[in-house]
Amino acid sequence: MRNLTLLTDLYQLTMIGGYLMNGKENQRANFDYFFRKVPDDGGYCIAAGLEQLIEFIQGIRFTAEDLTYLKSLNLFPPKVLRYLREFCFTGDLWAVPEGTVVFPHEPLIRVTAPLPEAQFLESALLNIMNFQTLIATKASRICMAAQGDPVIEFGMRRAHGPDAAVYGARAAFIGGAQGTSNVLAGKLFGIPIRGTVAHSWIESFPDELAAFRAYGRVYPRQCLLLVDTYDTLKSGLPHAIQTGKELRSQGLGDLRGIRLDSGDLVRLSREARRMLDGEGFPEALIFASGDLDEWLIAGLKRQKARVDQWGVGTRLTTAYSAPALGGVYKLSAVEERGRMQPRIKRSDDPEKTTQPGLKKVIRFFNPSGKMEGDLICTKEESLPHGPFRGYHLTNYRPGKIYLPQWTHQELLIPVFQKGRLTYSSPPLPDIQEHARRELARLEDRYKRLDRPARYPVTLSRDLMRLKKGMLKTVSPTP
Amino acid sequence: MRNLTLLTDLYQLTMIGGYLMNGKENQRANFDYFFRKVPDDGGYCIAAGLEQLIEFIQGIRFTAEDLTYLKSLNLFPPKVLRYLREFCFTGDLWAVPEGTVVFPHEPLIRVTAPLPEAQFLESALLNIMNFQTLIATKASRICMAAQGDPVIEFGMRRAHGPDAAVYGARAAFIGGAQGTSNVLAGKLFGIPIRGTVAHSWIESFPDELAAFRAYGRVYPRQCLLLVDTYDTLKSGLPHAIQTGKELRSQGLGDLRGIRLDSGDLVRLSREARRMLDGEGFPEALIFASGDLDEWLIAGLKRQKARVDQWGVGTRLTTAYSAPALGGVYKLSAVEERGRMQPRIKRSDDPEKTTQPGLKKVIRFFNPSGKMEGDLICTKEESLPHGPFRGYHLTNYRPGKIYLPQWTHQELLIPVFQKGRLTYSSPPLPDIQEHARRELARLEDRYKRLDRPARYPVTLSRDLMRLKKGMLKTVSPTP
Incomplete structure (x- = not known):
């Protein structure tokens, strides 16, 4: 140190x-x-x-x-x-x-x-x-609201400098978070690290399906795809499902899940679950992120959102509300x-x-x-x-x-x-x-x-x- | 680095x-x-x-x-x-x-x-x-509210880890703070550092006057005394004034000022100014601290508080309100x-x-x-x-x-x-x-x-x- x-x-x-x-x-x-x-x-x-x-x-x-x-x-x-x-x-x-x-x-x-x-x-x-x-403390409140669903700490970009990102990830883990996106915290403390793609990945390809396929080729067993770049239900989900089917048919891997980062998470997660189940992906995770905190997560759970894992950033790592x-x-x-x-x-x-x-x-x-x-x-x-x-x-x-x-x-x-x-x-x-x-x-x-x-x-x-x-x-x- | x-x-x-x-x-x-x-x-x-x-x-x-x-x-x-x-x-x-x-x-x-x-x-x-x-940005708002009075950054104890304290002090200085209490930030960036005594200093002595005298002996030219440990107007101010007079009569130094850390800062600062002026200390600074932010400082100024310098901690260094x-x-x-x-x-x-x-x-x-x-x-x-x-x-x-x-x-x-x-x-x-x-x-x-x-x-x-x-x-x- x-x-x-x-x-x-x-x-x-x-x-x-x-x-x-x-x-x-x-x-x-x-x-x-x-x-x-x-x-x-x-x-x-x-x-x-x-x-x-x-x-x-x-x-x-x-x-x-x-x-x-x-x-x-x-x-x-x-x-x-x-x-x-x-x-x-x-x-x-x-x-x-x-x-x-x-x-x-x-x-x-x-x-x-x-x-x-x-x-x-x-x-x-x-x-x-x-x-x-x-x-x-904040992490424990958020995990309580998530009722046992895994919570992943995502707050580096709004944390108050490097130490806040690193020790914030550590403290969030103590409070019950199951992992962090923070690679340095992963290395220093052995916290499980998580993460897949950002919108920029999708946008750097000519179209969404090409972006999903390209990701699946490199990470066929970690293929958790961000589906809200263009239109979650009309574009993101169908392309993710198609990518998953191709990975399966090639014997390479599977669709690990999808991430929702915007929009009405109750409606989108329920519809996504229905589509994934209907297409033979009942094991695919639905991951939600985007300015979440304990009250929002509790509200989404009450409204029966079908989210399996929660990525919580700013409002956890800065303890935004206090x-x-x-x-x-x-x-x-x-x-x-x-x-x-x-x-x-x-x-x-x-x-x-x-x-x-x-x-x-x-x-x-x-x-x-x-x-x-x-x-x-x-x-x-x-x-x-x-x-x-x-x-x-x-x-x-x-x-x-x-x-x-x-x-x-x-x-x-x-x-x-x-x-x-x-x-x-x-x-x-x-x-x-x-x-x-x-x-x-x-x-x-x-x-x-x-x-x-x-x-x-x-x-x-x-x-x-x-x-x-x-x-x-x-x-x-x- | x-x-x-x-x-x-x-x-x-x-x-x-x-x-x-x-x-x-x-x-x-x-x-x-x-x-x-x-x-x-x-x-x-x-x-x-x-x-x-x-x-x-x-x-x-x-x-x-x-x-x-x-x-x-x-x-x-x-x-x-x-x-x-x-x-x-x-x-x-x-x-x-x-x-x-x-x-x-x-x-x-x-x-x-x-x-x-x-x-x-x-x-x-x-x-x-x-x-x-x-x-x-927060510092610039606070300095604006202080209308040109010096603002000193005091937020280390609530900053989000060591980096937040150090880079927070740096950023506060850019935004207009005139100094910081943070010694490491002073060393790293050359920011003027400020600070005098805490309540524990006063309490570690048998009585307040003894504590003030002891401080004045060691720092006769930096003698800015915290006056709210027991009773600001009945005890702190009279003892500070007495200490100042003794420093003068011994030819050692002077009362640099006083710090108010609690209570009604409008009333206390006005009364303190009156007492200090009346006892021959018109140059003594009145320093205020204690959970201040831009709105509180603006309100205190509107109510004609007689504060010369402001110590702002938590609400500056964590940008508490946002x-x-x-x-x-x-x-x-x-x-x-x-x-x-x-x-x-x-x-x-x-x-x-x-x-x-x-x-x-x-x-x-x-x-x-x-x-x-x-x-x-x-x-x-x-x-x-x-x-x-x-x-x-x-x-x-x-x-x-x-x-x-x-x-x-x-x-x-x-x-x-x-x-x-x-x-x-x-x-x-x-x-x-x-x-x-x-x-x-x-x-x-x-x-x-x-x-x-x-x-x-x-x-x-x-x-x-x-x-x-x-x-x-x-x-x-x-």
Whole structure:
């Protein structure tokens, strides 16, 4: 991976310099990564991006060239530049595994490290995690709408640059896409790649049938033909069928399928299915593409479109309807006199008030294996025996009751310990499978595209008391 | 630059293989890059991304590793893999310079090359150009709303991965942003970088005043303080002013300014200005940030907010309100019997019907130097003497009258000729300056944020006749 050490906001470096010059370079601090709102008003997110975050952290190194550049800014005392020359991450980082279903306000990554190091991770961590989590989540919504039909990621041409295309394809795969058109993502991550022809192929030949035949000759077993260049039903379909028959009679191959890229996909797909079946091609796939998203696909399914596979581009890879996950990275504790002291950032908007201290997240499952709720706890506490309650994040009222017969699981697992990587990212198909299982354990009411129920995320009694107590004492003018 | 040769959609490679196996590897073709709709229903776009496209084209090389991967797909005949091993771009590419104001339907890039090479450029070209043009355009809208106040790009944490952060900062600078928080973009492109402190800095100290003093000690001349951690007016401002006074009395520096990141920016900025002026800090800047976009900034200005500089993140760098430019790359001619023959892609939606043939774009300026209209012409035609008309793109009615006293200019300039780069990208500040001058020559009615007038883009008579004629003969079932 290329060196991305300078992929940071300038204020991280000025703050690092400030910490150093104020003798705070060894003061430990804890930061949490979390988001407050699910994009598209959805009910859940799928965490993604940890593997690239690990690569970033392992690659941290200010090169001589970087330091020359920073020096040229005439901003940093020489001591700061010397410090940066040796800079690396020596702290602890815990995270939820990629593919995990996650909810607002719970820490997805917990970083405990000397203040400058923990601070430094912020910009790149947010850049990497916010994007991939956004796209994995979007992909999972689209795949849900497709009700098990394969979804192929097609968004490179509208992705926000090369990385967005490559990591977007990766995140889409985690969220459930079965493949991508992106060859580089295929090579880098082993994602199955898909694709056949564009309109330009058809138009570069004197006529459509000649174009189809020419394609079939070269790819007789991958012959999925785009049929909407001239007239889908009057020209494209008959020519595709003829090409398929010729491939069969020559013993070369078969018509793999057709792609519809425009027009009324309900009518065209149903008519195409009828024609293909009638002509002896019941196995031929109908592939649809063209500005699709989860709502359009759900609508097409409701109207009984006969589409077998969906190619989704712009609206998946840019997360068009809500193109940012507002994940943040907030200080929750600093070391004082050898002990971690909780910190809270209060806000007039109680939703924006942070959860203080070092925390863990415990997820509860009922006997049928479904997720019942998540409890944000202080890091060291143990669960009460017998049934107990969680407390609302902002009004502190007793809420969700957790039952003793439920199983539970901690979401955060160690990734870096004292700067050493102690975690190994699973192969990408395993991450996708993890996400699939996670979603299967989430009740449907939390997965609805529109107005999903709100999954219970509550505070433990200890954390609620800590937070309430701190809000009493943290006066606006200290 | 890293090797991005595989940054392509699989179908480009299957089509290349198909062209090759059908003896079309030397058949020349022409493709145009253009968009049909301005994002946010705006009146214009700012072209950006050419420098990175040039780097991509110059870097095209299928490595042994790439070819091994492609071979592993069991998709390509050996002849195709051998061909790809030597693959590079040998054609002509003309483009509008970066920073140019551009409009729907006009070709921004014209590629004339052997069919496989012209085809191959599509995916990366769209990926690079669509994103940077999108962000340069968004930045120009935001800068317009800020009415000359400096705008700083702050969007790394929500950008779609590292490239989106880096090239987003570049494009934002072209569109008029004066700086970025992105250190890597600063190093790579020489963009001025900006930034001071985050809430975590303040919270890592026992109290706000201690945090401000500590920062001032290290950066006495860059002391721009974030004042909304506890209470902007009751705590942040008084502490910032006190810190400024102490810096002055110690002869170390001064209060550079304050940053407001939340709350009612009209009231807070006006009150902050009053307090700063009253305490002897009339030069202190008021910097505002926090989910800003062009409409919010315009509204704040209308309500007489006293903000001097604007930090704009998410909504600039993701182009939140319309996060994709729908630029496309369409075949417009293929060589037959040694001559380029125009091609047209008809569509039920006349807006989606392409302009056939090789074309140029001529822009007309009236004697006061303002842009009057753009004419899309066939590549070889000369302009009529005397006044003449342009024709509507879809209904072919006579429209705009072009006057002989107007000056004119061709928009497309040569970049690659026979595969050789004959163009040198200007320094980034020159591109920004070019965009600024371009916008100054565009009448205000085309630059309104909402419901701008539609800038005249018409067809020359020759092109109109060619298009009309082809639409008569291109029957849907050839």
